[in-house]
Amino acid sequence: MDIRKIKKLIDLMIESDLQAIEVKEGDQSIALTRRSPEPIYTTNAIAAPSAPATSAPVAKVSRGSVETAPMVGVFYAASNPGESPFVQVGQTVSAGETLGIIEAMKIMNPIEATQSGVVEEILVKNGEVIEFGQPLFRYRA
Incomplete structure (x- = not known):
């Protein structure tokens, strides 16, 4: 083209x-x-400093940190159907650990934790179409 x-x-x-x-x-x-200048939240949010391109943006909210989608695509909780999800509620994760995958244009893009913490809530369902900046995970450090 x-x-x-x-x-x-x-x-x-x-x-x-x-x-x-x-x-x-x-x-x-x-x-x-098109990327928004910053993610839009319904709570009082403050954007975190720039993260590497492979990481999702993080916002600090009163109940913990929220990992948001860095792109539009389909969210997958596991690497293959029938396999265990990468993370579950209550699980401790380390910075850089894979939280899920976003498929965009048949390319699987890992979503990595930008900081360590305990997963408190998974905000999307497996197979759900997600938007840029949409909150995916909430965890506390």
């Missing part, structure tokens, strides 16, 4: 206020996702 077509897709996203677009031409495909 040539750069002119990609620029046209970007212009289309801006003009129509689209959050995401995916186009396939034969065996080529491209997906563009």
